[in-house]
Amino acid sequence: MKVRLLKTTMLAGLLLSGTVVSAATSSEAMQEYETALSLTPNLENGKRVYKICAVCHAPEGWGMENGAYPQIAGQLNTVIIKQLADIRARNRDNPTMRPFTTASLMGGTQELADVAAYIAKLPMTPYNGKGPGTDLELGARLYEENCTECHGKNGEGDREEHIPAIYGQHYHYLVRQFEWIKTGRRRNADSKMVKQIRRFRHRDVLAVMDYTSRLQPPAEKLAKDGWTNPDFPNFARKPAVGTGYQIDQRANRPPRPPIP
Ligand code: HEC
Ligand code: HEC
Secondary structure: HHHHHHHHHHHHHHHHHHHHHHHHHHHHHHHHHHHHOOOOOOOHHHHHHHHHHHHOOOOOEEEEEOOOOOOOOOOOOHHHHHHHHHHOOOOOOOOOHHHOOOOOOOOOOHHHHHHHHHHHOOOOOOOOOOOOOOOOOHHHHHHHHOOHHHHOOOOOOOOOOOOOOOOOOOHHHHHHHHHHHHOOOOOOOHHHHHHOOOOOOOHHHHHHHHHHOOOOOHHHHHHOOOOOOOOOOOOOEEOOOOOOOEEEEOOOOOOOOOOO
């Protein structure tokens, strides 16, 4: 009896502290988001800051076709700012990237606004990773019924509401995020979206993400074949089958994160 009571109290304490922490981090992130949006972005400085990001997301912002790194080029600036602020405030876990987003490495809120403006302007790859293409009818139906209201008919997202553009994104990244949103692992998930997708089976998830990965961004947002980012002329890139290129992870080792 006593043991059970103790356990219950400990559990309640844990839950409570969890809630307190997440509320604090999310309001800290929201504050940085608001401030960043009120600043005038400096693209030249954004380019300078982006050097840190290029090692993983590639100079073009295209990430990797296998979804290890997402495409961030062409994403809505409000979404980039919100995600960066969340990652900095530990409101979205990203242990790989977080060390590079600290004030000492990336800079302050002005740098956040600058780098977001720079990334939002980068043209997107026409060769994002796609799914197997075997269940697209189901995917289309699920998308129409569950996603258009927020992410738009073509996956273009919503700037005002910082809802991500999801067209042109790598399939494997989409699947990973969707699963993490569904299971609560992605803490900054939209609660209405979580509710909307709670009945999705594994097959539904794969089908709707396959369909989404095939939604084409408008032509003016796409890079021309063979385009590389002229701001990074000396970055090692190697040609890859079917795609523009893959970044050479060996030649461009990410800088060592500072010891926390
Ligand atoms: C060490 C590698 C690494 C570096 C350096 C890095 N990132 Fe990331 N980034 C990642 C990974 C991995 C993810 C996806 C994490 C996940 O799956 O949740 C990510 C996700 C993101 C996202 C979220 C994309 C989305 O669609 O939600 C944004 C925005 C982003 N990075 C911007 C940046 C910026 C800006 C910089 C430079 C200041 C940067 N990243 C540096 C690895 C990195
Ligand atoms: C009620 C609105 C809403 C609905 C419905 C909704 N989403 Fe979302 N979704 C969001 C918001 C808001 C975010 C970003 C949350 C955050 O991190 O701030 C998001 C994030 C995502 C992400 C992560 C994107 C990234 O770049 O990391 C994916 C993938 C996604 N949604 C796919 C879907 C799909 C597919 C559907 C339909 C099955 C769907 N969503 C339905 C609002 C919605």
